[in-house]
Amino acid sequence: MTAADPVIETRGLRVELGGNRILDGVDLVVHAGEWVTVIGPNGAGKSTFLGAVTGLVPAAGEAYLLGRDARRMRHRERARLVASVAQSPVVPPGVTVLDYVLLGRTAHIPRFGRESAADLDVVHDVLVRLELHPFTGRVLTTLSGGELQRVFLARALAQQARLLLLDEPTSALDIGHQQEVLDLVDALRRDHELTVLTTMHDLSITGAYADRVVLLAGGRVVADGTPREVITEAALATHYQARVRVIDTGDGPLVVPIRAR
Amino acid sequence: MVKPADRDTPAQHVRVPLRPARLRPVWLVVGLLAVVGSLVVGVSVGPVNLPPTGVARELVSLLPWVDLDSGLSERQQALLLELRLPRVVLGLLVGGLLALAGACYQGVFRNPLADPHLLGVAAGAGLGVTAVITLRRSGGGAATGALPFGTPLAAFVGAIAAVTMTYALASRGGDRAPSTLILSGVAVSAFLAAGQTFLMQRDADAIREVYSWLLGRLGTAGWRDVLLVLPYAIVTAAVVLLHRRDLDVLSVGDAEASALGLDPQRTRYLLTAAASLGTAAAVSVSGLIGFVGIIVPHTVRLLAGVGYRTILPVSALVGGAFLVLADLVARTAAAPAEVPIGVVTAFLGAPFFVLVLRTSTAARS
Numbered sequence: 001m002t003a004a005d006p007v008i009e010t011r012g013l014r015v016e017l018g019g020n021r022i023l024d025g026v027d028l029v030v031h032a033g034e035w036v037t038v039i040g041p042n043g044a045g046k047s048t049f050l051g052a053v054t055g056l057v058p059a060a061g062e063a064y065l066l067g068r069d070a071r072r073m074r075h076r077e078r079a080r081l082v083a084s085v086a087q088s089p090v091v092p093p094g095v096t097v098l099d100y101v102l103l104g105r106t107a108h109i110p111r112f113g114r115e116s117a118a119d120l121d122v123v124h125d126v127l128v129r130l131e132l133h134p135f136t137g138r139v140l141t142t143l144s145g146g147e148l149q150r151v152f153l154a155r156a157l158a159q160q161a162r163l164l165l166l167d168e169p170t171s172a173l174d175i176g177h178q179q180e181v182l183d184l185v186d187a188l189r190r191d192h193e194l195t196v197l198t199t200m201h202d203l204s205i206t207g208a209y210a211d212r213v214v215l216l217a218g219g220r221v222v223a224d225g226t227p228r229e230v231i232t233e234a235a236l237a238t239h240y241q242a243r244v245r246v247i248d249t250g251d252g253p254l255v256v257p258i259r260a261r
Numbered sequence: 262m263v264k265p266a267d268r269d270t271p272a273q274h275v276r277v278p279l280r281p282a283r284l285r286p287v288w289l290v291v292g293l294l295a296v297v298g299s300l301v302v303g304v305s306v307g308p309v310n311l312p313p314t315g316v317a318r319e320l321v322s323l324l325p326w327v328d329l330d331s332g333l334s335e336r337q338q339a340l341l342l343e344l345r346l347p348r349v350v351l352g353l354l355v356g357g358l359l360a361l362a363g364a365c366y367q368g369v370f371r372n373p374l375a376d377p378h379l380l381g382v383a384a385g386a387g388l389g390v391t392a393v394i395t396l397r398r399s400g401g402g403a404a405t406g407a408l409p410f411g412t413p414l415a416a417f418v419g420a421i422a423a424v425t426m427t428y429a430l431a432s433r434g435g436d437r438a439p440s441t442l443i444l445s446g447v448a449v450s451a452f453l454a455a456g457q458t459f460l461m462q463r464d465a466d467a468i469r470e471v472y473s474w475l476l477g478r479l480g481t482a483g484w485r486d487v488l489l490v491l492p493y494a495i496v497t498a499a500v501v502l503l504h505r506r507d508l509d510v511l512s513v514g515d516a517e518a519s520a521l522g523l524d525p526q527r528t529r530y531l532l533t534a535a536a537s538l539g540t541a542a543a544v545s546v547s548g549l550i551g552f553v554g555i556i557v558p559h560t561v562r563l564l565a566g567v568g569y570r571t572i573l574p575v576s577a578l579v580g581g582a583f584l585v586l587a588d589l590v591a592r593t594a595a596a597p598a599e600v601p602i603g604v605v606t607a608f609l610g611a612p613f614f615v616l617v618l619r620t621s622t623a624a625r626s
Contacts, residue, residue: 056519079522086520092512094567099282099509106510107522112503114570120279133277159521 104158292578360580363554385423552610
């Protein structure tokens with residue numbers, strides 16, 4: 001791999017699940033430092049795409065992470081390159097914030113070994129950065145939704161991977177917490193030169209944060225560009241069957257549904 | 262790459278002490294004390310009580326380079342070393358294996374109700390042992406006496422077949438309720454028990470032998486049984502304990518575990534095989550002793566914490582001590598007769614199981 005290699009490159013990525021074609025030839029190149037958000041109607045294959053990119057969902061076609069075949073990577077290797085937060089992560093009962101975030105170090109801890117002082121240092125920095133340090137001993141199930149989302153993010157950051165995949169990172173949060181989490185991701189991206197690939201339902205939020213938006217429909221990329229280029233009234237009418245007005249606010253497109261009369 | 266917090270972040274000087282869930286020495290000591298305590302009590306108490314101090318001295322003198330006069334008579338020494346000690350050591354091994362296997366299955370299947378018996382693994386192992394007993398009889402030769410050294414392997418084949426069937430049955434339909442896995446285990450157990458009965462009925466003389474083994478016993482144990490189970494116990498304990506951290510990683514489910522860098526399928530196969538081998542070895546020498554795999558890990562989890570790095574080793578130690586004490590009850594409760602030890606553990610375990618079932622159901626709703 002070289003520095004010039006794209007972080008993600010897929011060619012003709014196809015996925016079939018239970019006889020249904022979910023992805024039908026997706027080509028995408030994501031470069032280092034970009035924030036790319038995948039949007040699309042329900043069932044468009046957004047989450048499947050995130051899984052297929054990393055080789056965790058079996059797919060035909062080609063998928064490369066930093067120039068290397070994603071499906072030939074060992075689990076540990078991949079986990080050092082890619083960290084992800086699932087749409088609704090499992091909350092194991094009785095586990096504390098610290099132990100949960102330490103799970104993010106799995107790919108760095110030698111097999112049959114245990115976490116080193118260096119691992120604890122990384123986790124410490126992540127916890128402080130995400131202002132979770134007052135919670136280290138708290139059991140996950142006692143946290144609020146916003147706190148929990150930061151804990152999920154902390155575990156992913158503890159992996160020290162260059163690519164961060166977020167599947168609907170804010171769908172369970174109110175607008176204030178959505179903003180808090182996405183601002184945090186944005187700051188971390190700049191500080192640590194992360195590449196962010198995320199799926200999102202809220203198009204206005206998407207427009208405010210993503211450098212680039214990819215619209216997925218029917219298992220294919222139907223639009224790829226800046227938020228202003230992709231999030232248009234025509235595109236949303238065609239692919240979401242949505243009647244909306246898109247207002248350009250200067251900070252990004254604002255999507256307002258038009259009520260049926 | 263995550264570096265230390267930015268210079269303008271106010272939190273940069275914060276230093277928080279971090280205490281990850283590791284095995285705390287105090288719990289290891291508690292486990293070891295339970296083992297030693299149950300050992301001394303287990304060998305001292307019986308139809309003829311032995312003086313505990315003499316017993317302790319005699320046990321210490323067994324250690325290499327220690328020469329100590331225990332003050333026990335020759336008869337007492339023989340009773341201790343040839344009858345009671347192998348029985349107690351076997352109890353420690355079998356109890357430790359069953360508790361370790363239970364804790365391991367609970368982690369592998371992410372199911373608090375998983376247990377060697379409830380998953381049908383013990384029934385599979387039982388079928389394997391029954392096959393050995395009846396085949397040996399139909400083959401002529403030495404019809405009774407100690408089981409051949411290969412018995413645990415036959416039990417292992419049955420155990421693996423059983424756990425595979427249970428898991429396959431429960432996985433269909435994608436229902437992840439803990440009780441689904443257990444209901445599948447019940448179905449598989451019933452099926453395998455029927456197979457076992459069928460084998461036994463073909464040879465009336467085998468029935469007695471199978472039954473006396475089946476009900477659970479440590480009673481006829483000699484050092485031979487200890488030697489029979491020991492190699493399997495070592496393999497099981499080594500494999501399971503080496504993967505103790507992986508069980509914590511599996512607690513977030515397969516998809517997330519693989520994103521964290523673990524191969525969940527490979528880990529599951531390996532640990533299931535190891536736990537089933539331990540169960541098979543335990544069943545081969547002691548018959549069906551239920552509920553140890555539920556009672557012990559849950560008690561340890563409650564007292565010492567949820568991490569498998571604590572649960573696994575402490576359960577192995579406490580499980581051994583628990584079974585030795587259960588055997589003590591079995592020997593003394595209806596003296597001079599012996600109650601099958603499986604009856605004692607079931608008396609304790611069944612209510613405990615109901616408790617775990619209720620809390621796990623409440624946690625899901």
